[in-house]
Amino acid sequence: MPIDKLSKSRPEAAENSSESRVLQLVGVPAGGRHRAKPDGAGYGPVFESLQQAMVTKVSPVAAAAAAGRRLAERGVALADALDAMQHACNTIDREPGYDAMRSLCQSWTECTFTYLSGPSCEDPSTGLATAQHLLSRLSDLYRTAMREVECLPETHVLVVVEPITRQRLDAELTTLAASVLEVFGGTVVGRLGSFRIAAVVALDAHFVERLGRLRSAIGYWPGPDRHSTTGNPRTKVWTEQLPTLPEWSESFIKDLTKP
Incomplete structure (x- = not known):
């Protein structure tokens, strides 16, 4: 199924030490490998x-x-x-x-x-990555795509999750982020503003199936049958196409942090 069929219009922690981050930024190759x-x-x-x-x-x-x-x-x-x-x-x-x-x-x-020396790249309330750290991850992906002569919007997409209920929001965001990680594996899940989270996900052969699993897992409060996907909607899950140029990624993320 084409990705644009899945995309919906928006419904209204880094592990590296500071030292390794500095080495990465100044261009020192990790593990002695040549860095293109x-x-x-x-x-x-x-x-x-x-x-x-x-x-x-x-x-x-x-x-x-x-x-x-x-x-x-x-x-x-x-x-x-x-x-x-x-x-x-x-x-x-x-x-x-x-x-x-x-x-x-x-x-x-x-x-x-x-x-x-500034604030941590980890959101203190949830332990999720901050929007700034998610933007840094996007920058890394754009540079990789540039080296490999690829177009990032054709290889990755942003999956956005937003709870409908706003009670105990921090705990709910943490729970939803755990589900995103369970479905998509090793990715960075960031908090965007007060009411949503997002993750940059590869558009591989399993993406459509995994997105369906995520929607089934977190899209509803359980009904009478706890194992069914019926009941009251509790989350909005949609995808956002990434900007074509890295220069646009900052405004792209900033817009998503707004209510």
Whole structure:
């Protein structure tokens, strides 16, 4: 069955230590394995101000700093950020220069360590991932798709679950998240706002069957027969197609956190 048949219009914790997170961000390969680098073409919009500054012979330092912050917020490794800047400069036949590279590295570092010293990526009330951590997971998937020349919306989808009842909501969200993990396995389940959770799920050969199992398991309060799927509806379960470009993922997640 096509995925668009399943999609509905919206009805109205990281295990890594801080040290391993830093190593991942600066581009140190895990386990000594070679880590493929993107060619930088996917980050073109981030460097438009930098390119304009260079073409008009204005100092690119401020634009480089802004690009460093934006890439760090998306979870882009420092090595990849530098590669992306070099690629952007090559397209206009310019060299970034030491001052611009230093500015990008400095702003990237400040933004990254602000993130690492900031609030936990775990929601304190439920133990689920925060929306920011779910966004970080999406960034990882976009980079992987870029390296493998794939389109992420064709390989993954966001499964969203929202309880109808709003009593004892934190406990209900935790229970629903356990069901999502039981059905879909190793995925990140994040809390989006006060009333819903979501998980990024692979569109494999078993997706349709698993989504049906999830709806059967958590879609209803039990009726007279505890093993049936009849009774009063208790949850909304739907899918959201992921944005085509990673630049749109932040607003995509932000919209889903709204009631």
